[in-house]
Structure formats: C-alpha cells, structure tokens
Amino acid sequence: MVPGPVVPGYRFLGWGPSATPGGGWGGAAAYRCPRCGEMFVLGGGPRDETGRPAPHSCACGCLREDPDAGRFGCCEGDDAVAIYAHEASRPGR
Numbered sequence: 001m002v003p004g005p006v007v008p009g010y011r012f013l014g015w016g017p018s019a020t021p022g023g024g025w026g027g028a029a030a031y032r033c034p035r036c037g038e039m040f041v042l043g044g045g046p047r048d049e050t051g052r053p054a055p056h057s058c059a060c061g062c063l064r065e066d067p068d069a070g071r072f073g074c075c076e077g078d079d080a081v082a083i084y085a086h087e088a089s090r091p092g093r
Contacts, residue, residue: 013084024070032081035063
C-alpha cells in the first residue's frame with residue numbers, strides 16, 4: 001500500500017472505505033480530499049435549520065459528504081480518499 005500524506009495527530013489507515021474498521025464510511029476519524037487535502041469527519045460539517053448534518057464539500061469540490069446516505073463521494077473515486085484515525089485512538093494507548 002502506498003502511504004498516505006502525513007497529518008499531525010492522525011494515523012493513516014489506508015485508501016477508501018475498505019480501510020475503515022467497519023469496512024464502510026463510518027468508524028474512521030477523518031477523511032482527506034485527494035486534491036486539496038481538506039480533512040472531513042463524517043457528520044461533522046454544517047447543520048441545517050433542523051439540526052441535521054447538511055450536505056457539504058471540500059474547498060475544491062472533489063470530496064462531498066452526503067449525510068443522509070452516511071457516505072462521501074469523491075471526484076477521483078472512493079479509493080482515492082485517504083482514511084485516518086486520531087493518533088490517540090491507537091490500541092494500547
């Protein structure tokens with residue numbers, strides 16, 4: 001596996017949703033856009049007037065969150081998204 005970009009405070013898990021602990025878009029701490037490098041947390045973006053997570057995208061528009069579907073979409077494909085866990089979440093710490 002090609003290593004992902006180093007992000008202070010995070011540990012690289014792999015590429016795409018298969019790298020998460022549950023094998024889907026949930027369970028990882030952060031997702032990184034392959035173009036602009038913006039980091040996302042699923043459900044951690046803006047909220048609509050009812051308090052539910054609202055759809056949003058990174059600065060370049062390549063990585064988009066669809067909170068109703070509980071997933072991301074990426075202009076370069078799912079496997080282009082770098083998946084990270086918080087460094088403090090490492091087992092044994």
